[in-house]
Amino acid sequence: MSAVLASPGTMTPAAAPRAGHPAAAAPIVEAWGLQKHYPAGRSLRQALQGERPVLRAVDGVDLTLRSGESVGLVGESGSGKTTIGRLLLKLTEPTGGQLAFEGQDLRQLNRAAMLRFRQRAQLVFQNPFDALNPRFTIGRSLAEPLLNTGVARAEHEARVAESLRTVRLGDPARLLQRLPHQLSGGQLQRVVLARALVLQPRFLVADEPVSMLDVSVRAGVLNLLRELRERLNLTTLAISHDLTLVRYVCERTLVMYLGKVVEDGPTARVITAPAHPYTTALIRAVPRPQVAQPRDALPLHGALGDAAGLQGGCRLRNRCPHAFARCATEEPPLVEIAPGHRAACHLHTT
Ligand SMILES: Nc1ncnc2c1ncn2[C@@H]1O[C@H](COP(=O)(O)OP(=O)(O)OP(=O)(O)O)[C@@H](O)[C@H]1O
Ligand code: SF4
Numbered sequence: 001m002s003a004v005l006a007s008p009g010t011m012t013p014a015a016a017p018r019a020g021h022p023a024a025a026a027p028i029v030e031a032w033g034l035q036k037h038y039p040a041g042r043s044l045r046q047a048l049q050g051e052r053p054v055l056r057a058v059d060g061v062d063l064t065l066r067s068g069e070s071v072g073l074v075g076e077s078g079s080g081k082t083t084i085g086r087l088l089l090k091l092t093e094p095t096g097g098q099l100a101f102e103g104q105d106l107r108q109l110n111r112a113a114m115l116r117f118r119q120r121a122q123l124v125f126q127n128p129f130d131a132l133n134p135r136f137t138i139g140r141s142l143a144e145p146l147l148n149t150g151v152a153r154a155e156h157e158a159r160v161a162e163s164l165r166t167v168r169l170g171d172p173a174r175l176l177q178r179l180p181h182q183l184s185g186g187q188l189q190r191v192v193l194a195r196a197l198v199l200q201p202r203f204l205v206a207d208e209p210v211s212m213l214d215v216s217v218r219a220g221v222l223n224l225l226r227e228l229r230e231r232l233n234l235t236t237l238a239i240s241h242d243l244t245l246v247r248y249v250c251e252r253t254l255v256m257y258l259g260k261v262v263e264d265g266p267t268a269r270v271i272t273a274p275a276h277p278y279t280t281a282l283i284r285a286v287p288r289p290q291v292a293q294p295r296d297a298l299p300l301h302g303a304l305g306d307a308a309g310l311q312g313g314c315r316l317r318n319r320c321p322h323a324f325a326r327c328a329t330e331e332p333p334l335v336e337i338a339p340g341h342r343a344a345c346h347l348h349t350t
C-alpha cells in the first residue's frame with residue numbers, strides 16, 4: 001500500500017468545487033453497467049462439473065465524469081480501481097456495459113475517431129519507466145506520442161517545449177538531450193506528466209501518480225496536478241489507496257469495493273461524513289503521525305478476498321460490523337442520500 005502524506009486533519013483539502021464550475025457541466029466520460037470479468041482459477045470439482053468461475057474485477061459500474069471535474073477513486077488493493085481506469089481509456093475491452101466519451105459510443109470508433117480519442121484521453125503512469133524508454137532522450141520520448149498520432153512534424157519541437165514548461169521543468173533546452181537515468185525521481189514524474197499533456201488531452205487518468213516518489217517530492221507533484229487541472233480545465237481521475245492524496249487533489253471521491261462503487265460524493269463530505277461502513281473503515285485506517293497515534297487496522301472483519309465468492313446480498317456483509325439479515329439477501333443499490341452524495345448500503349434505505 002502506498003505511504004501516506006499526512007493525516008486528513010493536516011492537509012489543505014482540495015476545496016469545494018471551483019467557482020464557475022457548474023455541477024451540470026457537460027459529461028466527458030459516461031459508463032453504464034460497466035463490467036470486466038476475468039476467468040478465475042477452477043477447482044477440480046468445478047472443472048469436472050464444467051463450471052467456469054469468473055473474477056468480477058469491475059461488476060456493473062454506472063459513472064459520469066463531467067468537464068473539469070477532479071475525481072478520486074479509492075479502495076483496497078484488488079478492488080478494481082486500475083481496471084476501471086484502463087476501461088475508461090479503452091486500454092482493455094469491457095466484458096459488459098457501455099462507455100461513451102464526449103457523447104460518442106466507444107464501441108463504434110473508426111480509425112480516425114480512435115486516433116482522436118487517444119489524443120484526448122491519456123494515462124499518467126505510476127512508474128516513469130512504463131512511460132519512458134530508458135534508451136530514448138527526453139526530447140524523443142515526448143515527441144513519440146505526437147508522431148504516433150500523426151501531428152505534423154513541424155509542430156513537434158514547440159509542443160514538446162510547451163509541455164515541459166507546463167510542468168514547470170525550467171528551460172526545456174537543458175532536458176531534451178538527457179536520458180531518463182540522468183533525472184531525479186521528481187523530475188521524471190514531471191516528464192511523465194508532460195508526455196501525457198503533449199497531446200493536449202481533455203481527460204487524464206493518474207493511477208497512483210506519486211506512490212513511487214520520495215515523500216519530500218510528492219507535495220510538489222501533487223500541487224502541480226492540482227494547478228494543471230485548474231489551469232487547463234482537465235477532467236482528472238486520480239486513483240489511489242491514499243485518502244489524504246485524494247482529499248488534497250480531488251473535489252469528488254468514489255469509493256470502490258470488490259468491483260462496485262459503494263460511495264460517491266463531494267470529497268469533503270465523504271471524508272468528514274462517510275455514508276458507507278467501508279468508507280468509514282478506510283478513513284479510520286489513515287495514520288495520524290503528528291499525534292503519535294498508530295494506524296488502526298482496517299476496522300472490518302477479515303480481508304478483501306473473503307468476500308470474493310459471495311453470491312447475492314451486500315459484498316461487505318461478512319466483514320461489516322453493522323450487517324443485518326437483509327444484507328445477506330439483497331444487494332444494496334447506490335442511492336442518493338444528500339444532493340450529489342450517494343451510497344450503497346441498506347442502512348440508508350430502511
Ligand atoms: N489481466 C488480469 N487477469 C486476471 N485478473 C486480473 C487481471 N487484471 C486484474 N485482475 C484482477 O482484478 C482485480 C482488480 O484488479 P485491479 O488491478 O483493478 O485492482 P486495484 O484496485 O487497482 O488494486 P491495487 O490497489 O493493488 O492496484 C484483482 O483481483 C486482480 O487480481
Ligand atoms: S448493506 Fe449491510 S453489510 Fe452492506 S455495508 Fe450496509 S450494513 Fe454493512
Ligand SMILES: [Mg+2]
Pocket residue numbers: 081082083
Ligand atoms: Mg491498481
